[in-house]
Amino acid sequence: MVSLEKKSPEERLNICRKYYLGGFAFLPLLWLINAIWFYKQAFKVEPYPQQAQIRKYVIRSVIGTFIWCIIIITWNVMFQVFRTKMGPIGDYLTFVVPRGYY
């Protein structure tokens, strides 16, 4: 990964913004990466003018990631529990149909 220290603050902000906006295209992993990658820049390093905005994007990315996690985990649990009760739809949604089990 490119070292952020070598980039100018404007570039850093630009990358962070792009990742943040990209995340809205149903790409929660971008938010996750954004949050981890820019964590130091947002909270740990010496303050610089763009830091406030980077911090804003990082915090929002974390929140977005968190919401996505909840959605995915809930769906997963629901699907596991209710797959057999969903009947045909459950089977069509299943990618690898389990052999020998309902």
Place this chain on the structure above:
Amino acid sequence: MNKICLLALRRSYATTSTSTFRAADTIIKKTEHGNPKPDPNKLVFGANFSDHMLTIKHTNASGWEKPVIEPLKPFSIHPAAKVLHYAIEIFEGLKAYRGNDGKIRLFRPDLNMKRMLTSAERSVLPTFDGNELLECIKKLIQVDADWVPRSTSSTLYIRPTLIGTEPTLGVGASNESLLFVVTGPVGPYFPTGFKPVSLLADTFHCRAFPGGVGAYKAGSNYGPTIYVNQLAHSKGCQQVLWLYGNKQHITEVGTMNVFIYLKNKKGSNELVTPPLNGLILPGVTRQSILDLGRTWKELTVSEREITMDELLEAHRENRLLEMFGAGTACIVCPVERIIYEGKEYNLATMNKGAPLTIRFHDELVNIQFGRKPIYLFLQIFVVFCSQPKRVVDRMYISFDRARYCVRRLNGTHEIGCQSSIRGNSGRMYMIDNDQEFHIYLTDKKLIDSFNSFIIVLNVNLFNTYYIDYLMKHLDKKLNGLLLYLKSNLSRPLDFSHDDQCPNNRNSFYLNQTEKINWNSKGTSLFFRSFPFPIMLIDEEDDYKRLIEFYRQFNNSQSSPACGLELKSFQNAAHTTKTCMKRNDISHSLIDLQEIFCDPIGGLNIYSKLPQSIKIKPDQRSLKSVILILVTTDSFQMFLKPKGSTGGVQQPATALITFLTLAHLIGQEQDEFKKQNKEIIFVTLDGDALDYSASFKFMFDMINGYFPIGNKNEQPIKIEHIHSIIEFQSLSMTNELWLHTHPSSLINQTFIDILLRNNPMINLIRPNSPLPPASSQIFLRQTLSLSFPVYILSSTNQNQLLNHYYHSFFDDPSTLSINISTLEYNTTTEISLWIKRIVEPFAQTLIESLVGIKKNVIIKQEIINNLVYCILKNINCPLIHNVTNQSIGNTFKPFDQTSMPFSINTYPISTTPTFPFIKYVLGYFLRDRSYDIQNLTKISCKERAYNDSFCSYTFVDGYAPSIINEKSFSGYCVRSYLRFVQSISPAFIIENYDLSQTTYPAWTESRWTTISLRLFIIPTRTHEIVTLIIGILLTFISFCVLFFLRYYTKISLFQPSSS
């Protein structure tokens, strides 16, 4: 492999062309149900094929597609494909050999690949990288590795073929092609030692000519030789010696290269073979013999032209030593006699036993099977020291012949057994009798000492009482059940897992106000769903092996115990509805559509005398069709791929009776011509489970699909049915019972004549409940308003007289047949009994339909033959007599197997039952006026082409007794035969909800592996000691590594600087 091919010259067989397929791209689709492997000692060349094939498509537009290894199946090819018209086809033939070390080897496949490429170029077919095809073939053999015979003489024949498939009729290069490889096990060419051949040296016909394609392995080289070969056969020779030109140059022998070993005029021994001058196929065996011969000092090898004159001169001067052919199939094949220009020459080849020929043979076989003598000592030494056996094989003892229980499903339930995907295992505990059973269940300490048990139970205890008790008491600790039969003498008196009232699930029973237990000893265990696997061992050896281990390891608590692992994982679950739905699901990303279950059903086959066909618009009069029914299936809880399936009293006896009656009707066909009723013989397959086949039959009849096949034939509807006669559950009883229904429609005179003709038959009072029979459905679907039904059965008013109803114990011994001494024409009690039933029955039919009394007699021999074919060996002379050679050959793989009576899932499972019934029934009901018409094979075919109502088979078996055997040369059989798949209408009607109960919806799950293995569970101390030793070893190895690293100062994590 290269090491084995020591003689292989390093030649490049890869093309420089950039267009090729890659073996690494191969898509492998494995079959679910492998076919049974044929006995390696009874292989016929080219008749058996492995489960898989390799196909690679090519189009000029997009090049080679990915290679696909898939289950063997027919191609669909456009009728205009060039290969079908201009024989744009080339092929290769090579073999895979399994050596004594278990390794599979190919013999110089590089030469085959090279030749295939040159052949392809000559036929303007696409070329490829030979290395890649070779890798693909290796993959194919790996998939079918089990098909390479474990034998010192049998091998796997590999046939790569390349055809032009472009569907245009112009003679030109094909821009679409298909490369495919099929394999199949083949036996040794000479199973009983060398058999020299005689040759016809033909001076007129020629195989190849200069500028032709003799040097390429093209299919078009072989077709035209068959005619000449037949000429040779007619002169008592096996093969043709191909000559060319005015000087009669010797070129090839049959499909082999030729070698002549002679003392030349200079007095030295010379091995001569014709050179590769364009007339000779560059054979791999030819090349190998040349290479091998050149390493031997005692002879000179020359590739030169040799003429008949030179050969005969050497023969006259006693200089000819040996002559032999060489090819992949036989390796070498000695020649002892030549017919040339009308004269016979007996060659000297075999005078001293053909030492050179045998030497070549032995050396080549040793190389092919990897038995090069110089390595032999080393190999024995290595094998002796290392005993190369996988740890798994040493841990487990397998019982391959165990019977197993599988899963079946209907619209709402699943039945049968299920194991986990890796098999269920647990501590083995053996219970032989009631006393031991209760001792075990009260032994709390023992039960608590293990988490899971596999209970090994005497088969006599397999009933609801003991099973319920075990399941309740052990609960989750019961991990599986193994049943054993001590010996055939100790089989239980009653054994039936069907319901007490069979097929009662949808209240099919007519007139049955209260539940009648027709099968009063039935346990209904077949219809239970068990969460654990159940298996059964019925071979005495297996039982002895099992008890030996058990006794050895079950002495005390401190010694290791025996464990068992049962694996019978079933793919389907829940209900038919679920699994049929899952069959249809296919995600586009995965090509492979997975199949979970198959609908139960086989074929409904029907036939009648061909004279009685009604063609539209000829109206069929009402009540003019008599149906005679019999079923061809049964079920049993415990299956076995080979071995008895039971089903002898139900339905085999009835089937034999039915076929015998068909023979009698055919025999007396002149009588039946005098009246206007049609008698249709119907076999139903699928009735064992809820009468699916009968439902299908009625469904077809109601919808106007009966009889199927020709739209111009007047359909038979319910109102055309005169009556139904059914043979059901015939046991060899002194009395038989005739069940009739409904009383308002029955024909009393028919009954009276029948009872008078056969005093064995008792009449059950009309309006009594009907026993389990297919007619139940025929009546129910017509509300008992249309026709009467007569059921002849060994079932009295309330009881089936078969103690083993629907179980594998229902075998020939229950009819007091000793199966080991049963021969093709043994008169048994049962065949006498059937004669006593069928003759009066046929008389009754003639008397009541034609109105004359006639004494009909059937030859005892015919019944004996049927009994032998159906109960012992379906590949019997009868089936070869009523068909021709090519059909007869399809029965060869089923040699020494009785007709299987179990649940069929046609066409997924292959059973010989249907072809057998089709050919025998069709033949018995043939138009006998054709027997004496002396039709030739060609005119028989013409008739088949012109007449779409009847089938014509040219039979070249044995003569029927009518014809003088001396003038017999095959005859044409004209018969009426129709068959239709018998799966329940539930699977045919579109958008039918399978959970409904209008029609039965039985399916059978698919499964992949079944195994039963025994292993030893070590004691706790043993386990702890092993663990400690393991930890110590790990620790020591770390220490050693640490010290080494310390002293050598080499860091593993940095590349060395040197």
